[in-house]
Structures are given as structure tokens and as C-alpha cells.
Amino acid sequence: MELSVFDLSKSLSVSPNTIERWLRQGKLPVFKKGANYRFHTSELEQWASKHNISLNLMDKDALEKEKESIIPLSDAVKNGGVYFDIQANDVNSILKACLEKISGISDDFKEDLFERLVEREKALSTGIGNGIAIPHPREQLSYLTRPMVSVCFLEHPVDYKALDNQPVSILFFLLSPTLRMHLHLLSVLSFCLRDYQFTNFLKSRPDPLALVEKIEVLQKTNPI
Amino acid sequence: MSIIKNWYRTVYHKLFHLDDRLLLIIAGSIAGVCSGLAAVALRLSLESVLEWLHGFRHYGWAFIIPAIGALLSSLYLEKIAREGAGHGVPEVIYSVSRYGGLLRFRSSYSRLIASFLTIGSGGSAGPEAPVVMSGSAIGSNLAKFLGLNDRQRITLVGCGTAGAIASIFNAPIAGLVFSIEVILGEWKFVNIIPIAIAAVAGAQVSQAIIPEQVIFNHQAFLVSASDILPSLCLAVVTAMISVVFTKVLRRMGKIARKSSLPLWGRAIIGGCTVGIIGMGMPVVLGEGYHFIQSMISGTFSMSIFVIFVAVFAKIFATAMTLGWGGSGGIFAPCLLIGSLTGVVFHKALFGLFPEIGCASEGAYALLGMTGLISGVMQAPLTGIFLIVEITGGYETILPLIVVSSISSTMSHYIEPASFYFKELIERGQFLRPGTDARILSDLNIRELIDTGFVKVSENMVFREFIEIIKMSDQNFYPVIEDGTDEYKGVIQISAIRKYALDPGMYDMIFLSQIMDTKMMTASLENDLQEVLDMMDINNMDSISVVENDRFIGMILKTRILDLYRRELIMQTSVQ
Numbered sequence: 049m050e051l052s053v054f055d056l057s058k059s060l061s062v063s064p065n066t067i068e069r070w071l072r073q074g075k076l077p078v079f080k081k082g083a084n085y086r087f088h089t090s091e092l093e094q095w096a097s098k099h100n101i102s103l104n105l106m107d108k109d110a111l112e113k114e115k116e117s118i119i120p121l122s123d124a125v126k127n128g129g130v131y132f133d134i135q136a137n138d139v140n141s142i143l144k145a146c147l148e149k150i151s152g153i154s155d156d157f158k159e160d161l162f163e164r165l166v167e168r169e170k171a172l173s174t175g176i177g178n179g180i181a182i183p184h185p186r187e188q189l190s191y192l193t194r195p196m197v198s199v200c201f202l203e204h205p206v207d208y209k210a211l212d213n214q215p216v217s218i219l220f221f222l223l224s225p226t227l228r229m230h231l232h233l234l235s236v237l238s239f240c241l242r243d244y245q246f247t248n249f250l251k252s253r254p255d256p257l258a259l260v261e262k263i264e265v266l267q268k269t270n271p272i
Numbered sequence: 273m274s275i276i277k278n279w280y281r282t283v284y285h286k287l288f289h290l291d292d293r294l295l296l297i298i299a300g301s302i303a304g305v306c307s308g309l310a311a312v313a314l315r316l317s318l319e320s321v322l323e324w325l326h327g328f329r330h331y332g333w334a335f336i337i338p339a340i341g342a343l344l345s346s347l348y349l350e351k352i353a354r355e356g357a358g359h360g361v362p363e364v365i366y367s368v369s370r371y372g373g374l375l376r377f378r379s380s381y382s383r384l385i386a387s388f389l390t391i392g393s394g395g396s397a398g399p400e401a402p403v404v405m406s407g408s409a410i411g412s413n414l415a416k417f418l419g420l421n422d423r424q425r426i427t428l429v430g431c432g433t434a435g436a437i438a439s440i441f442n443a444p445i446a447g448l449v450f451s452i453e454v455i456l457g458e459w460k461f462v463n464i465i466p467i468a469i470a471a472v473a474g475a476q477v478s479q480a481i482i483p484e485q486v487i488f489n490h491q492a493f494l495v496s497a498s499d500i501l502p503s504l505c506l507a508v509v510t511a512m513i514s515v516v517f518t519k520v521l522r523r524m525g526k527i528a529r530k531s532s533l534p535l536w537g538r539a540i541i542g543g544c545t546v547g548i549i550g551m552g553m554p555v556v557l558g559e560g561y562h563f564i565q566s567m568i569s570g571t572f573s574m575s576i577f578v579i580f581v582a583v584f585a586k587i588f589a590t591a592m593t594l595g596w597g598g599s600g601g602i603f604a605p606c607l608l609i610g611s612l613t614g615v616v617f618h619k620a621l622f623g624l625f626p627e628i629g630c631a632s633e634g635a636y637a638l639l640g641m642t643g644l645i646s647g648v649m650q651a652p653l654t655g656i657f658l659i660v661e662i663t664g665g666y667e668t669i670l671p672l673i674v675v676s677s678i679s680s681t682m683s684h685y686i687e688p689a690s691f692y693f694k695e696l697i698e699r700g701q702f703l704r705p706g707t708d709a710r711i712l713s714d715l716n717i718r719e720l721i722d723t724g725f726v727k728v729s730e731n732m733v734f735r736e737f738i739e740i741i742k743m744s745d746q747n748f749y750p751v752i753e754d755g756t757d758e759y760k761g762v763i764q765i766s767a768i769r770k771y772a773l774d775p776g777m778y779d780m781i782f783l784s785q786i787m788d789t790k791m792m793t794a795s796l797e798n799d800l801q802e803v804l805d806m807m808d809i810n811n812m813d814s815i816s817v818v819e820n821d822r823f824i825g826m827i828l829k830t831r832i833l834d835l836y837r838r839e840l841i842m843q844t845s846v847q
Contacts (some may be wrong), residue, residue: 065718
């Protein structure tokens with residue numbers, strides 16, 4: 049592979065001016081292609097290891113992949129799905145009942161996921177108040193292929209040991225394959241839930257399509 | 273014309289595609305031969321003009337001859353060549369460390385002509401420095417012709433220098449050592465071989481053209497263990513003389529610069545003074561190789577008192593020549609003063625202890641030379657190897673090392689910078705590879721600057737700013753004026769944290785109220801040393817760069833560390 053002066057300046061994290069000076073001083077393994085200077089990746093690697101220089105020949109595809117992996121909350125809700133009329137009467141049974149309903153996860157993992165969710169609830173309740181909870185595991189879930197947010201509406205409000213001691217009736221299950229994604233979704237979700245109109249809208253138990261639409265509108269006003 | 277162009281292109285490509293080392297060896301030997309020729313030309317012409325002028329020496333008006341020479345030389349340098357006076361070695365060293373050895377083509381002959389006029393007319397100076405200047409300019413221009421890079425050009429400059437010194441003294445190893453010790457300042461494997469070959473080439477040129485006029489014929493000396501103690505004492509004496517010589521040279525230059533006379537007027541005064549001294553003491557005139565030769569061979573017949581006076585007369589005459597506008601170096605005066613000192617010392621020793629069984633006068637003349645070279649130039653290896661090559665054997669090596677090391681150490685203690693480096697150090701231009709000063713001079717502000725900062729307006733409400741902070745990862749926000757884009761101040765996230773965490777403030781304040789306007793700024797013209805000093809004094813981790821009231825970017829200390837380390841690696845380990 050061949051690199052240009054600009055590519056190399058990125059790999060060595062110096063400015064192109066510096067690369068040009070080093071070329072003038074004769075410090076780099078270079079060859080000329082027409083009027084431009086070019087570097088062979090293999091020669092550069094050899095040179096860098098000989099002189100103990102950290103050369104970061106970055107993989108462009110990997111960088112793009114990382115960018116792609118950020119998806120909006122509305123898509124995550126589409127992945128997760130919306131479920132109504134779940135019957136339960138305490139924290140553990142809520143989690144169990146909801147997990148059984150959520151269709152995006154293979155049954156093999158549900159036991160493990162349930163344990164993780166319970167553990168998280170023991171540490172600190174995810175009931176954020178106003179009748180809403182965001183149950184989620186602490187670690188990233190390597191068995192998921194895509195992030196998902198499942199919205200579950202309970203038949204009756206249940207005591208969830210929430211921060212404001214109000215019984216909970218709406219739960220957002222936040223499940224993500226990477227922590228980065230997890231934090232991003234959590235941030236967008238909590239932004240939405242601070243919106244008074246949105247929470248009132250939630251209490252009307254809207255149908256899934258209307259919910260996704262509403263979220264799309266909200267995340268446009270706060271493009272993180 | 274097109275034939276020449278084609279030929280040039282073929283040769284160029286053939287050479288360029290050769291192995292790097294082979295290319296340097298070939299180009300280096302060419303540089304060595306050319307600078308050897310320059311040295312021989314200067315020596316031959318000096319020889320003949322001194323002989324011709326010898327016929328006029330007995331006239332009463334002869335004292336103005338050196339004045340005429342110095343006048344012509346200073347006029348030539350000032351009006352025609354337009355180069356500064358002086359010996360040129362500091363210029364070569366500075367060019368090597370700062371501009372990759374870039375020298376003007378004109379330098380390859382201008383100093384030769386100027387020093388020919390000065391020395392030929394009887395001025396007390398050495399032809400070595402001009403030859404070094406011209407040899408290094410030849411090497412530099414050869415590299416330019418071949419389109420080589422800085423590193424290769426520096427090697428060729430070293431080759432030219434080595435060829436010149438080797439040719440003048442017929443001493444290849446002294447040429448190699450001088451070139452590396454004084455001019456390049458670093459012992460690198462890739463440099464040594466081309467420079468050694470160039471030195472041998474230069475020495476061969478002078479042997480081929482003027483075999484009978486080699487300055488120092490190989491001569492063996494009987495030196496025994498009983499010479500160690502006397503050479504210790506001699507070393508102390510030469511160190512003192514070295515310090516006196518350096519101080520007088522510099523003091524004279526300062527006095528001359530203070531006088532309101534034009535350059536040519538100074539040259540006349542200097543030349544006349546030297547001429548008058550020369551009337552009574554012809555030993556001070558010219559480069560003095562003949563006298564050195566006769567002292568080494570032991571045929572120098574002057575009384576001890578006269579020689580003692582001659583030491584100081586020569587010091588004074590050299591200072592008058594070089595300080596007052598003449599052109600030339602200090603290498604030959606060093607040798608002459610050194611050998612005079614050695615002879616005086618030997619005569620005094622025999623006067624006090626007639627029974628002492630030590631070596632001949634010639635041997636002490638050589639030891640004195642080593643002492644002066646090591647003391648004045650603080651180049652101990654050059655001193656040792658020059659004399660070893662002159663004597664053609666290693667019999668004298670022990671006293672040589674004793675004299676050389678003691679003399680250079682003592683004069684270093686009294687005068688930390690050698691004569692060649694002192695000027696550079698005073699101007700802050702002494703930049704040896706791998707030193708802090710060199711790295712800071714190579715890295716310029718444009719290479720360090722971080723750009724692409726989001727700018728904010730001074731009339732922005734804080735809430736709007738909070739939204740911007742959320743979106744970006746920068747820690748500094750330059751604040752500019754609406755409309756004119758003029759730089760107003762900078763907001764550092766760490767400084768506004770307490771407001772940022774208090775939503776009650778969001779709608780209450782504007783950015784102009786929280787920005788830091790007192791923070792110092794740098795400009796693109798500052799060099800890195802100044803910027804770092806500014807940051808150190810004010811205890812800053814970052815500094816904004818502002819040019820014409822426009823914000824350009826920021827310099828962060830973390831970034832400087834990163835680049836400094838890379839630059840250090842590049843300068844010390846990458847060949």
C-alpha cells in the first residue's frame with residue numbers, strides 16, 4: 049500500500065509541514081511518483097520498528113464502522129418493540145414477565161440477562177421517577193447484534209422502589225452490545241423523558257408507530 | 273545546450289539510483305579532490321606572493337604592505353563578494369546545524385581571494401579557515417547540484433572540510449577528525465566513511481601536485497618517560513596562552529567594532545600595526561609555515577627572550593589582523609604560537625636543568641602546537657591526530673594526550689566556549705544535533721499548532737454555549753467579535769465548570785462575561801523557545817496563537833511533549 053504525505057502525517061500524528069521538513073532533512077524512507085512523494089507501508093513499518101517510533105497506520109474501515117454503529121433512539125425502539133398489558137406485582141416478576149415477552153432476544157440468553165438486570169436493580173433502582181423505569185444491565189451484552197430499547201407497559205402500577213417512591217407502570221429496557229452505544233441511548237432517552245409533554249403522551253399508552261414518530265421529532269431537537 | 277542537459281540528466285539519474293552510501297562516497301571524494309585543489313591553489317599563490325614581496329621587506333615603507341592587503345581584502349569582501357569578514361568557520365557550523373549545510377556558491381572562492389590578499393601581503397592569519405569555508409561550500413553546492421537532501425548535504429560539507437584540512441597539512445586523519453569534531457559535531461557511522469575517503473583524496477591531491485612543499489615532513493622523535501612531567505607543565509603554559517589568545521582576539525574585535533571608522537579604515541590601521549610589528553619581528557608576518565618547519569626541525573635560531581616576546585607579538589598581530597578587518601583563520605597562528613611556546617619552554621627547561629634528558633626542541637614545538645589547538649579550538653582529538661600524523665608515528669602519543677587533555681580541560685574551565693563556538697553561543701545559534709536548542713529551533717510554531725477549533729461569539733448566551741460544549745470535544749473555545757471576527761479572549765472549560773453545572777446561570781450570562789481576556793497569546797513569528805518561556809513564566813498549559821487579531825489555533829503542552837519526543841528520536845537515531 050502507498051501513502052501520501054498527508055496520510056503519513058495522520059499516521060505519525062504530526063502536521064504535514066513536519067513531514068515535509070523531515071523529507072528535506074532526509075529522514076524518511078520515501079520514493080517519488082511523478083512530482084509527489086510516496087511511502088510504502090511495508091518500508092515505513094520496518095523503519096518505524098527499527099527506530100522505536102509509534103506508527104499508527106489506521107484502518108479506515110474500522111473507523112467508519114464505529115461511526116455507523118451509532119443509531120438513533122427511534123431505530124432502537126423499532127428493534128426492541130413495544131409491549132402492553134404485562135401482569136406482575138414485584139420487581140423480579142416484572143423483569144421476568146417483560147423478558148419473556150421481548151422477542152428480539154434468543155431464549156438461551158434470557159436467564160443470564162434476567163440475573164444481570166436483577167443485580168443492577170439491587171445496586172440502585174432504575175426507577176427514575178414519575179412512574180417510569182429504565183432497567184438495563186451494567187455490562188455490555190456481547191450476544192446482541194444490535195442495540196434495542198423495548199418499551200413495556202404494565203397493567204397496573206407496581207412498587208419498583210423508584211427514587212420518588214411512586215409506583216412504576218412504564219419500563220424502557222435498554223439493551224446494547226457496546227457500552228458506547230448504551231451511554232448514547234441512555235442520554236437520548238433521559239433527554240426525552242425530561243420532556244413533560246412526552247411523559248404525558250406515554251401515559252396515554254400510544255400505539256408503537258405513534259411512539260416512534262414522537263421520539264423521532266424529539267431527537268431532532270436535541271441532536272447528540 | 274541540450275546535449276549537456278541530457279548528459280546531466282543521465283548522470284543525475286544514474287547517481288541518484290545508486291545506493292545511498294555509494295553515492296555519498298563518490299560525491300564525497302569529488303568534494304575532497306575539489307577542496308584539496310582549492311587548498312593547494314591558495315598555498316601555491318601565497319607561497320609565490322610572499323616570495324615576491326620579500327624583496328621589498330627591507331624598505332622603510334614596507335610596513336604599509338599588510339595595510340594595502342587588508343584594505344583590498346576588506347573592500348573585496350564588502351563591495352564585491354558582499355560577505356561578512358571573519359574566518360567563516362562559525363558560519364559553516366551554523367549553516368550545518370540550522371540550514372542543513374546550505375552555503376552560497378560564492379563562498380567557495382570569496383574567502384580564498386580575501387585571505388590570499390590578507391595573508392599574502394603579510395597579515396597574520398591562517399589559510400585553513402578560508403579553505404575550510406571554500407571546501408564546505410564546494411561540498412554543499414555539489415549536493416545542491418545532485419539534488420541531495422539535508423542529511424546527505426551535511427555529509428558532503430564534512431567531506432569538503434576534511435579534504436581541505438587534509439590537503440593543507442597532508443594529514444588525512446586530522447582532516448577527518450577536525451571535520452567531525454568541530455564542524456559536524458556528531459560521530460555517525462554514515463558520515464565517517466565518505467569523510468575519511470574525502471580526506472584521503474584531499475591529501476593525495478596535495479601530495480601529487482606539491483610533494484616537495486608538504487608543510488610538515490614526517491619526522492620521528494625520541495620521546496621517553498622523562499618527558500611526561502615537563503609536558504604536564506607545558507600543558508599548563510599552553511592553556512594559559514590559549515586563554516590569553518582567545519581573550520585578546522575577542523577584545524580586539526570588540527574595540528574595532530566600537531570605533532566609528534569604516535571597514536576599510538579599520539583594515540588600514542590593523543594592517544599598518546601588523547606591518548610595524550613585522551619590521552622588528554618578521555616571524556609574525558603571514559601564515560608562518562616556514563618558521564614552524566624550522567622550529568620542528570630544530571634549526572630555529574633566536575634567543576629565548578626574543579621568542580618569548582614573539583609569542584605575544586604574534587598574538588597581538590593576529591588579533592590586529594583578524595579583529596580589524598583582515599580575513600583569515602586562527603589555525604596557523606595557533607600552530608605558530610604553540611610551537612613558539614614549546615621552544616621557549618624547552619629552552620627554559622634546559623636553562624634551569626641542563627642535565628635533564630628530555631626530547632628535542634622540535635618535539636616540544638609539536639607538543640606546544642597540540643596544546644594551543646586543544647586549548648583554543650577545544651578540539652583535543654584534532655590536536656592529537658594532527659601531530660601524530662606529522663611525526664608519522666605513535667612514539668609521541670603519550671605526552672600528546674597529556675598535553676592535549678590538560679590544555680583543553682583547563683582552558684575549558686576558564687573559557688567554557690571555544691573560539692569557534694563562542695560567537696554562535698552568544699547569538700544563540702549553537703545548535704548541535706540532539707540538543708534541546710536544536711529541537712526547539714527545528715520545530716516551528718506552524719508544525720505544533722492545533723487548528724480546527726469551533727469559535728464562539730462574545731454575544732452568545734451561555735445556554736447556547738452549553739449546547740455547543742455537548743457537541744464537541746474541545747477544551748478551549750476562542751471568542752471572537754461579531755462581524756469583524758476579531759479575537760477577544762478564550763474560554764477554558766475547566767475555568768467555567770461551576771457555571772456550566774448550574775442551570776440557573778444558563779440564561780443569565782453572556783460569553784463576554786466569562787471569557788478570559790488576559791491570557792497571553794503567541795504569534796506565528798515567535799519561535800518555540802519564546803513560546804515555551806511564555807508558558808513557563810505564566811504557568812500555562814496552553815496558549816492561543818493570534819495573528820493580526822485573528823485566532824489561528826492553540827499550542828498545547830501535551831502536544832509539544834509528543835512532537836518533541838518524535839523530533840528527538842528523529843535527530844538522534846534516524847540516519
